[in-house]
Amino acid sequence: MKRNALVFVALFVAILAMLASGKYLDRYRKHGPLNLVGDVKGVPAPDFTLVSLDGNKVKLSDYRGKAVLLNFWATWCSPCKVEMPWFADLQKQYGPDGLAVLGIAMDDSKPDAIAKFASEMGVNYPVLLGTDKVSDDYGDVQYLPTTFYIGRNGVVLDKMVGLGDRAEIEDNVKKSLNTVYRPNGPPQAEAQVKPTTKDSSKDTSR
Numbered sequence: 001m002k003r004n005a006l007v008f009v010a011l012f013v014a015i016l017a018m019l020a021s022g023k024y025l026d027r028y029r030k031h032g033p034l035n036l037v038g039d040v041k042g043v044p045a046p047d048f049t050l051v052s053l054d055g056n057k058v059k060l061s062d063y064r065g066k067a068v069l070l071n072f073w074a075t076w077c078s079p080c081k082v083e084m085p086w087f088a089d090l091q092k093q094y095g096p097d098g099l100a101v102l103g104i105a106m107d108d109s110k111p112d113a114i115a116k117f118a119s120e121m122g123v124n125y126p127v128l129l130g131t132d133k134v135s136d137d138y139g140d141v142q143y144l145p146t147t148f149y150i151g152r153n154g155v156v157l158d159k160m161v162g163l164g165d166r167a168e169i170e171d172n173v174k175k176s177l178n179t180v181y182r183p184n185g186p187p188q189a190e191a192q193v194k195p196t197t198k199d200s201s202k203d204t205s206r
Helices: 002-022 076-097 111-120 133-139 166-177
Strands: 049-051 057-059 067-073 098-104 127-129 146-150 154-162
Touching: 049 127, 067 076, 067 166, 076 098, 076 166, 098 166, 111 127, 146 166, 154 166
Parallel strands: 067 098, 098 127
Antiparallel strands: 049 057, 067 146, 146 154
């Protein structure tokens, strides 16, 4: 009986830990209008202005022309700790090609604590302090991590909730990098991908 009681307690604690690490608890906040809900592929990513850990104001629209990996995370989120080193590696590898990784911290820790955590995780990309508004703009981000892949023209290509597979993450980064940038126009309803077909006129195999 004693053993069964211990097993039950351990199971209960594990379930609580999973809920704490997988869900952004916002019991006391009031929601505004929710923008990105349902199928968000092909939808223009809502612009935002957030404060970075170094005190600068960062706008998503400042990154127009780049492929953006937008990651919502928190210091207490265990799956986030798995992904963040991957994001740092991808930023280093694909940054020269136009990738911009942006991390939005969605917890109540002080900026100094978040900065210390990010440094320990080897983060080499901007970390922004999240707000209720940016959560609502992106469809009420409840589960962490949640990642949006945004093309060069400001259009959402895909959304991933929870811990993703590294190969799938890198594939989405490549798709984002291959989108077309139209500097003089607004975000398009659908992302346009550069053709990758082989130029037969340059085929010397015959």
